[in-house]
Amino acid sequence: MLEDFINFxxxxxxxxxxxKILIAVSGGIDSIILSKLFSLAKFNFGIxxxxxxxxxxxxxxxxxxxxxxxxxx
Numbered sequence: 809m810l811e812d813f814i815n816f817x818x819x820x821x822x823x824x825x826x827x828k829i830l831i832a833v834s835g836g837i838d839s840i841i842l843s844k845l846f847s848l849a850k851f852n853f854g855i856x857x858x859x860x861x862x863x864x865x866x867x868x869x870x871x872x873x874x875x876x877x878x879x880x881x
Contacts, residue, residue: 813845829853833878835870840877847881855881 816822823829831846833839833855846853855878859871 810845810848814849817849817851827852831855833857833874835874835877843877843881 829846829851831839831843831853833843834857843853843855855874857871857874859867861867863870
């Protein structure tokens with residue numbers, strides 16, 4: 809999966825090797841996997857998460873999860 813991801817990014821010329829990419833991470837599986845792939849591929853990236861508190865405690869739990877997850881990358 810990682811090799812396919814790297815090959816796709818390079819083939820499609822999605823960004824230049826020296827560019828820093830900002831990934832919006834909700835805490836859902838899609839953005840978590842994308843962030844993990846960026847990390848494993850050693851791409852230069854940062855993570856952004858916005859908590860609008862629309863779902864109360866659930867929103868806060870997402871924020872806490874994303875903060876903890878980001879520290880593992």
